[in-house]
């Protein structure tokens with residue numbers, strides 16, 4: 635099966651495009667969580683954002699900024715910028731994409747997850763392990 639985002643890039647599937655640059659593009663999500671919910675993608679196929687090379691990633695984030703500013707100028711108060719990496723994180727289309735989700739006070743789109751204060755000992759242990767893995 636061909637990738638739906640690659641098909642959008644090739645113009646084989648229509649999309650409501652909001653930004654089209656050399657290596658990146660942005661279009662409205664067909665299943666928005668709010669009107670204006672936009673997806674920003676590299677035109678070349680990468681499975682997720684971890685696979686996107688630095689120079690393309692820079693263009694991708696510039697496009698995310700432009701879309702975010704446009705949504706705020708459109709009348710929204712803020713945005714969430716997020717990318718799902720892997721099915722466990724909710725990634726459905728295996729072509730790297732960044733969601734720009736417009737927000738208004740009290741829209742209750744997302745519930746803040748419950749947090750629990752971690753101990754210094756636990757934080758120190760995890761940070762040490764991550765520094766080793768980076």
Ligand SMILES: [Zn+2]
Pocket residue numbers: 637638639640641678679680728729
């Ligand atoms: Zn693709």
